[in-house]
Amino acid sequence: MDLVSRHQDVFGEMERLLASAKTLAYYNSSAETHVIVDASFVGLGPILSQKQSDGNFRPVTFASRTLTDVEQRYSQTGREALAVVWVCERFHLYLYGKEFILVTDHKPLDIIYFPKSKPPACIERWAMLLQPYTFKGSQIVIPDKLRKQTLQLAHEGHQGIVKTKLRLRGKVWWPGIDQDAENLVKSCKACQVVGPMPKQEPIKRTQLPDGPWQDLSNAENRDWRKEIPKFLLAYRSTQHSTTGKIPQNFYSIGKCTKLPEVDTEKGKDDPDTRRKDSEMKEKGKIYADQKKKTRESDIDIGDIVLQKQTKLTNCPQPSNTIRIMLLREKDHDLPKRTMKGIFPKGTVHLLKSVTDK
Numbered sequence: 001m002d003l004v005s006r007h008q009d010v011f012g013e014m015e016r017l018l019a020s021a022k023t024l025a026y027y028n029s030s031a032e033t034h035v036i037v038d039a040s041f042v043g044l045g046p047i048l049s050q051k052q053s054d055g056n057f058r059p060v061t062f063a064s065r066t067l068t069d070v071e072q073r074y075s076q077t078g079r080e081a082l083a084v085v086w087v088c089e090r091f092h093l094y095l096y097g098k099e100f101i102l103v104t105d106h107k108p109l110d111i112i113y114f115p116k117s118k119p120p121a122c123i124e125r126w127a128m129l130l131q132p133y134t135f136k137g138s139q140i141v142i143p144d145k146l147r148k149q150t151l152q153l154a155h156e157g158h159q160g161i162v163k164t165k166l167r168l169r170g171k172v173w174w175p176g177i178d179q180d181a182e183n184l185v186k187s188c189k190a191c192q193v194v195g196p197m198p199k200q201e202p203i204k205r206t207q208l209p210d211g212p213w214q215d216l217s218n219a220e221n222r223d224w225r226k227e228i229p230k231f232l233l234a235y236r237s238t239q240h241s242t243t244g245k246i247p248q249n250f251y252s253i254g255k256c257t258k259l260p261e262v263d264t265e266k267g268k269d270d271p272d273t274r275r276k277d278s279e280m281k282e283k284g285k286i287y288a289d290q291k292k293k294t295r296e297s298d299i300d301i302g303d304i305v306l307q308k309q310t311k312l313t314n315c316p317q318p319s320n321t322i323r324i325m326l327l328r329e330k331d332h333d334l335p336k337r338t339m340k341g342i343f344p345k346g347t348v349h350l351l352k353s354v355t356d357k
């Protein structure tokens, strides 16, 4: 391995490591800040993390200390309250004068701020110590098992992604909560059924055939023997819209047959015609795509999709409901065209089903 490519490899690895969640991020005074408070039987281990430009949270600093013998005899809530106080002092440099989210159970703050009986001296002191800090409300850290249920509660009434996240925010937290909320809403069957249908796909232009009559087999479903003379007369004598040439000029009409023969010398290798054809087709495509605001479909063979119903069926549902449609093809090598063949209007009535993956 030469020196240059070795250096490139090392540099690439450094880039990857610097951007990974394992590496500490730089502190940014204007970034959204979370302080995750963690207290165990023997010690405290808070994390200060900040939202990065990519939307993910990355740790800025960690801290840890063991509990004294006396502190180890505190209740779990007492230890967590101690952790809140200690973390604010410990991360003072980062947190003072800044609004931040304290990620913790609500209980430790309750015992500090709303003690049921007259609090012991140390808790009164804690409340004093916490005064200079501005936390944006506490959030309950939801354990793994309850996250799905919490998400479903937040999505009750089938609000969109933004509103579902808004309901969660400020109340609960866990790592990756935003992504989980997005995934839930995107995969909600009810939301998909009433949601907007996909945009029409961009126009796919045909390639200019290598010679005349190459694509005749694709022509309309009529008896081509009868239709051909009418068609030929009109076609041959009219200037073609994309090539700008009169097709007559491409043929040499044989003396002993009514069918046209290809003048291979004349019809082939006309770069000017080919260029004009592709230019015109491109122009037409751009215009049509912009007008219809088309978008490339993400549906592929083998996907399970929802199909929009345009006609009333026997089902006691309104005409615009969608049913699940299996598109599973045995042969995955089939060209995409086959799929379009099943749905003559392309994929405009189909919606990729996320739920039934």
Ligand SMILES: [Zn+2]
Pocket: 155, 158, 159, 185, 188, 189, 190, 191, 192
């Ligand atoms: Zn929903």
